[in-house]
Amino acid sequence: DGGITQSPKYLFRKEGQNVTLSCEQNLNHDAMYWYRQDPGQGLRLIYYSQIVNDFQKGDIAEGYSVSREKKESFPLTVTSAQKNPTAFYLCASSKTGTGAFYEQYFGPGTRLTVT
Amino acid sequence: AQSVTQLDSHVSVSEGTPVLLRCNYSSSYSPSLFWYVQHPNKGLQLLLKYTSAATLVKGINGFEAEFKKSETSFHLTKPSAHMSDAAEYFCVVSDGGTASKLTFGTGTRLQVTL
Numbered sequence: 001d002g003g004i005t006q007s008p009k010y011l012f013r014k015e016g017q018n019v020t021l022s023c024e025q026n027l028n029h030d031a032m033y034w035y036r037q038d039p040g041q042g043l044r045l046i047y048y049s050q051i052v053n054d055f056q057k058g059d060i061a062e063g064y065s066v067s068r069e070k071k072e073s074f075p076l077t078v079t080s081a082q083k084n085p086t087a088f089y090l091c092a093s094s095k096t097g098t099g100a101f102y103e104q105y106f107g108p109g110t111r112l113t114v115t
Numbered sequence: 116a117q118s119v120t121q122l123d124s125h126v127s128v129s130e131g132t133p134v135l136l137r138c139n140y141s142s143s144y145s146p147s148l149f150w151y152v153q154h155p156n157k158g159l160q161l162l163l164k165y166t167s168a169a170t171l172v173k174g175i176n177g178f179e180a181e182f183k184k185s186e187t188s189f190h191l192t193k194p195s196a197h198m199s200d201a202a203e204y205f206c207v208v209s210d211g212g213t214a215s216k217l218t219f220g221t222g223t224r225l226q227v228t229l
Contacts, residue, residue, distance in 0.1 A: 101147030
């Protein structure tokens with residue numbers, strides 16, 4: 001059964017702690033993405049990766065870090081430098097290709113609450 | 116640069132009546148456009164996509180959308196709403212680059228009443 005898994009579904013942390021969100025895909029997609037969703041703001045791109053060992057900043061990368069050591073995995077670390085980390089985080093993946101328009105497939109999301 | 120405007124943040128319809136969710140876009144390229152649906156505390160599911168083939172696109176669950184270049188619109192419709200259609204809907208534009216970066220609208224919450 002192909003798809004994207006994110007764990008955990010709910011995550012609680014104290015302010016000042018780093019936290020890592022997991023994202024795994026078995027769709028054999030080259031590209032993976034992390035989004036943040038806040039009420040009334042749609043989705044905003046944090047980081048994306050088109051290939052293993054390479055990634056680019058999205059629109060709101062400050063306070064976040066990622067790694068892409070394996071094609072299947074793209075973990076996101078929310079650092080203590082992120083001013084407002086409480087949000088719903090969504091991971092996605094897609095095929096890649098020059099000039100192509102590939103849809104993204106989304107995981108179920110992780111809701112992070114920092115107090 | 117590309118952008119998407121969803122003209123209604125909230126739409127309420129009665130079960131069995133038509134649904135219309137409005138979306139206008141702006142893009143420097145010949146765009147690809149998508150509609151995604153999100154149920155509460157869930158990920159996003161693709162409803163349909165337009166990629167410069169037929170301008171009338173049919174999707175899952177009876178939804179369809181029409182690409183109108185002259186109006187820069189991509190409105191989502193369904194002839195008859197069902198209670199299970201209640202969710203958040205996102206209109207999305209792609210820049211067509213290698214990594215298919217997406218720009219999301221702010222969403223339209225569809226409420227379906229008896």
